[in-house]
Amino acid sequence: MIVSTRERWLGRVLLVVLMLITIAPFISLFVTALHPPGTYPAGLSWPEDPHWGNxxxxxxxxxxxxxLTSSLLIELGVVPIALLIGTMAGFALGHLRPPGGKVIFLVFLLGLTLPFEGIIVPLYYQVRDLGLLNTRWAIILPLIALFMPFAVFWMRAHFINMPEDMSEAARIDGATTWQLFWRIHVPLSMPALSSLAILMFLWTWNQFLLAVVLVDDPTQRTMAGALGAFQGQWGTDIPLLCAGSLLILTPTLILFLVFQRQFVTALLQGSVKG
Structure with missing residues (x-):
């Protein structure tokens, strides 16, 4: 397919426009954070004396x-466990294809339509009855369960495209199901696994609703959840609030920039049937 010069330049212009629209809010936050504390900056005016101390x-x-410590502990409790369970379930449904697997997969698909807001009230009472309220487990356990539908859907889409000949050859050589999974399919699934881990890391880091409702102590929440308490304390100090928001956003931006190649690779791999 031949792309004309006009179409190529139009595509570049659209990409530049989309990039400017995307980074404009971050530039606004950054410029506002440099103004004197307690002021109300207007627009994107650069301050005469930038307050980096904000x-x-x-x-x-x-x-x-x-x-940061609390968020990392929650990440360590959610991401590895959800990744392991989702990968094993995706391998079973996508490659082993047990009887009734399609019905089970449909149940997981229904889970994708379940919004956090729709279950937050019964989840609160369930967590309270388990004695986990106001602890990090009140965030970790629900997030593992809520991430399962997408994790299984993502990994099943990967494993269902894996060639059967490779598994049959491993079976002939005497490989068990666990060896087939752990030694052959998992190493070949690193792009999909890494991108899924990045997504779950970002979703956990930015989790606000569960952290605010189920945990009262801001130091036991995620970074995004603690922003609510910070906003309540410094809501009238716009520059300080913008500085705190940027500090919370920075780790996720760094993570995505570092692993963006693996993420794009997994998306392209999932779009091509092997």
């Missing part, structure tokens, strides 16, 4: 050190 003050005021 970032240090926001870090200390929001107890970012404790929040």
């Amino acid at each position: 970032f240090a003050e926001a870090f200390q005021s929001a107890q970012m050190g404790k929040l």
Whole structure:
């Protein structure tokens, strides 16, 4: 297919426009965060005397050190477990194809339509009855369950395209189902696994609703959940609030920039049937 010069330049212009629309809010946050504390900046005006200390003050005021530790603990509790269970279930439904697998998969698909807001009230009472309210487990366990539909859907889409000949050859050589999964299919699934891990990391890091409803102590929440308490304390100080928001966003931006190639590779791999 031959692309004309006009179409090529039009595509580039559209990409530049979309990029500017995407980064404009971050530029606005950054410029606003440099204004004197307690002021109300207008537009994108650069301050005459940038207050870089706003970032240090926001870090200390929001107890970012404790929040970072709490978020990492929650990430370690959610991502590896959800990744392992989702991968095993996706392998079973996509490659082993047990009896009734299609029905089970439809149940997982129904789970994709389940919004967090629709279950937050019964989830609150269930977590309270289990004695987990106001602990990190109140965030970790529900997130593992809520991530399962997408994790299974993602990994099944990968494993269903894996060639059967490779598994048959491994079976002839005496490989068990576990060896087939762990030694052959998992190493070949690293692009899909890494991109799924990135998605779950970002979703966990940015989880706000569950953290606010199920945990009262801001230092036991995720970074995004703690932003609610920070906003309540510094809601009238716009520059300080913007500085705190940027500090919370920075780790996710760095993670995506570092692993963007693996993420795009997995998306392209899922679009081509092998």
